[in-house]
Amino acid sequence: RKEVEQDPGPFNVPEGATVAFNCTYSNSASQSFFWYRQDCRKEPKLLMSVYSSGNEDGRFTAQLNRASQYISLLIRDSKLSDSATYLCVVTPGYSTLTFGKGTMLLVSP
Amino acid sequence: DAGVTQSPTHLIKTRGQQVTLRCSPKSGHDTVSWYQQALGQGPQFIFQYYEEEERQRGNFPDRFSGHQFPNYSSELNVNALLLGDSALYLCASSGGAGGYNEQFFGPGTRLTVL
Numbered sequence: 001r002k003e004v005e006q007d008p009g010p011f012n013v014p015e016g017a018t019v020a021f022n023c024t025y026s027n028s029a030s031q032s033f034f035w036y037r038q039d040c041r042k043e044p045k046l047l048m049s050v051y052s053s054g055n056e057d058g059r060f061t062a063q064l065n066r067a068s069q070y071i072s073l074l075i076r077d078s079k080l081s082d083s084a085t086y087l088c089v090v091t092p093g094y095s096t097l098t099f100g101k102g103t104m105l106l107v108s109p
Numbered sequence: 110d111a112g113v114t115q116s117p118t119h120l121i122k123t124r125g126q127q128v129t130l131r132c133s134p135k136s137g138h139d140t141v142s143w144y145q146q147a148l149g150q151g152p153q154f155i156f157q158y159y160e161e162e163e164r165q166r167g168n169f170p171d172r173f174s175g176h177q178f179p180n181y182s183s184e185l186n187v188n189a190l191l192l193g194d195s196a197l198y199l200c201a202s203s204g205g206a207g208g209y210n211e212q213f214f215g216p217g218t219r220l221t222v223l
Contacts, residue, residue: 043199044152
């Protein structure tokens with residue numbers, strides 16, 4: 001079983017749609033959780049950290065369920081500029097990141 | 110404030126050759142991590158350097174080695190290149206006042222092995 005598993009993509013949605021990404025992780029000792037965004041042929045950039053209480057940043061909402069070892073990202077009112085690959089990331093410590101394969105999002109006009 | 114920089118941006122090598130990639134961390138950061146990202150995959154952790162020593166290592170063979178210098182910059186060396194080493198190599202820095210959880214990535218070096 002892979003350490004971090006994400007929905008296979010791509011997700012094709014129209015502008016204004018709501019889209020949800022799911023992620024599960026296998027290492028119960030994981031301490032920190034993140035969503036990164038990666039544009040085509042660019043480096044990953046931190047989108048948001050994920051906290052047990054859930055957290056929101058504008059149109060983006062992240063949730064963590066430690067018992068189920070499950071992480072989610074919800075994007076509301078999708079924009080063309082949201083088109084990218086979204087990477088689920090966990091870390092057991094010492095800031096060594098374990099990435100999922102990523103889920104590509106394509107937002108069309 | 111310069112972010113993480115990497116050189117070169119692109120590199121083409123042939124099987125069996127050796128390569129050295131370079132990384133300068135973001136100002137104020139003292140920890141450098143290296144990742145390999147094959148096409149269509151997420152980045153995979155290679156190793157992490159702190160205080161000029163390898164602190165953590167991922168599941169990569171000894172052909173992959175590194176170094177960190179007193180100014181916190183780092184090198185990744187790969188010996189006896191294989192076709193499967195073709196990938197985007199990413200350097201990430203963290204530490205200092207920003208803490209160690211958030212990592213900032215450089216633009217990467219795209220290595221092609223022929």
